[in-house]
Amino acid sequence: MSDTLTTLDDWLEYIERQHPRSIALGLDRVRAVATAMGLGKPAAQVITIGGTNGKGSTVAFVEAIARAAGWRVGAYTSPHLLHYNERVRIDGDEASDAQLIQAFVEVEAARGETALTYFEYGTLAALWLFEQAQLDLAVLEVGLGGRLDAVNLVDADVAVITTVDIDHTDWLGPDRESIGAEKAGIARAWKPLVLGEIDSPSTVLRHAYAIGANALRLGSDFFQEAIDEQTWRWREVGAELELPHPPLAGAIQRNNAAAAIAALRALGTPPPDAAFAAGIAAARLPGRLQPLQRDGVEFVIDVGHNPQAARELAAWLRAQPARTTQLVYAALADKDAQSVVAAFDDLDVRWHLAGLEPGAARGQTVQALAGRLAKTRAADAGTHDDVATALDAAQIAAGEGGRVLVFGSFHTVAEALRHLRSSD
Structure with missing residues (x-):
């Protein structure tokens, strides 16, 4: 063979x-x-x-x-x-x-x-x-x-x-x-x-x-x-x-x-x-609060995917200069998405949800993710079929000088890296 x-x-x-x-x-x-x-x-x-x-x-x-x-x-x-x-x-x-x-x-x-x-x-x-x-x-x-x-x-x-x-x-x-x-x-x-x-x-x-x-x-x-x-x-x-x-x-x-x-x-x-x-x-490691710039917008990408990681991301945001942050979130189906969203409840953020399928093991559509988050602060989030589309929408919402935090899984970060680097 x-x-x-x-x-x-x-x-x-x-x-x-x-x-x-x-x-x-x-x-x-x-x-x-x-x-x-x-x-x-x-x-x-x-x-x-x-x-x-x-x-x-x-x-x-x-x-x-x-x-x-x-x-x-x-x-x-x-x-x-x-x-x-x-x-x-x-x-x-x-x-x-x-x-x-x-x-x-x-x-x-x-x-x-x-x-x-x-x-x-x-x-x-x-x-x-x-x-x-x-x-x-x-x-x-x-x-x-x-x-x-x-x-x-x-x-x-x-x-x-x-x-x-x-x-x-x-x-x-x-x-x-x-x-x-x-x-x-x-x-x-x-x-x-x-x-x-x-x-x-x-x-x-x-x-x-x-x-x-x-x-x-x-x-x-x-x-x-x-x-x-x-x-x-x-x-x-x-x-x-x-x-x-x-x-x-x-x-x-x-x-x-x-x-x-x-x-x-x-x-x-x-x-x-x-x-x-x-x-x-x-020491260097990609995908851990990794900063990237595109057209005057600050993107920060992180592989955090569970409630503990979300709490650390929220703590990092609190330590940054105060401004509205666009959150792009795409998660695997077996993750506690409700608790992840709750970690950001006291912060000035706007949610953009994305799907992770096909290709991602345990991936889920954005409709499935949004359904799980219907009773959370992300209930009124924009929904996008894939991470790339969500990134583009978040960039427009952020405007020049704005900030976008992208997280939820290794798959999310990989898609974000490919999309952001393809436009360099």
Whole structure:
């Protein structure tokens, strides 16, 4: 079969068809194929990062700091925005089509009759590429949950849980405690577990104590605080670092950077102190309060898609100069859209709703989204079949010097990037 697959797109279409479900949690399948591939540890040291929000940003901080230290680093993240290659980075460079194809060939040859999901294929391919690259550090982002996610195949030297909030309830449970129990599954006995929020669910802490993991908690074991407009301080007992503010916008990014620092310092061989400031300043990540300009209008795009992320976006808006903001919102069908909208109820905003179909898994028409929001402040929003049309309408409504915030999913941001860049 692999002889007929000649391009990366061919392979991606093929692996998408190899399991009847897009999400099928469990480690038995992926572990069996990893064993057949002879996969070992993907790098000399491994950090696994899970959580509801902030995973991608924390990966970016860890990667940038480690590279500033001169380490050879691999980073695996998901989902991607525009190109699958974004998911696998080696020494700062996205994996090439040829590298990914060779990795998929290796997975295909080893799997036999084992059906793998799209994410499982990608995870095994990334781990194979990392092992070939002889890395100093692999940074692995959990896809969904933690305990049964394919990334949890790897025993991390340090695990990070950024935040725990309500999302993916069909798979992870209905509340923070049950979701926290799933995410805590990435912790390993007698290894550090970094917690990037002050109020982690009790299930996370109980699991850490039960297995002997060393829980390092923001606000208890390490701290972050602003010093002035240019600098902030990270500290723990007996040590502190003075750092530039992260280039990624939003106050929450200091929490993510603080967790990244704690994780790296918890390694058996951490980076030198000088690498932390250089790495924080160098970290970049598209789709996180990313600013773009078009015809005198300020567009800001963000992948935020759940209530916790919406609250952070609303907090960011409150910190901006006061003016009416046009909100372009397109969400997947399984998201709590009502709670997302409620996060902006006290702000001067105007809503523009858009559909996400076809092409987006779990996508929904704008009519379906508007129906779910009929009793919210977005009830009188403009409705548009797609994100591009909504962007154009929001730009007209904003006028020159106006602001448009675009958010709701990775699909929303990807469509926005394509549309805004096509008019440059």
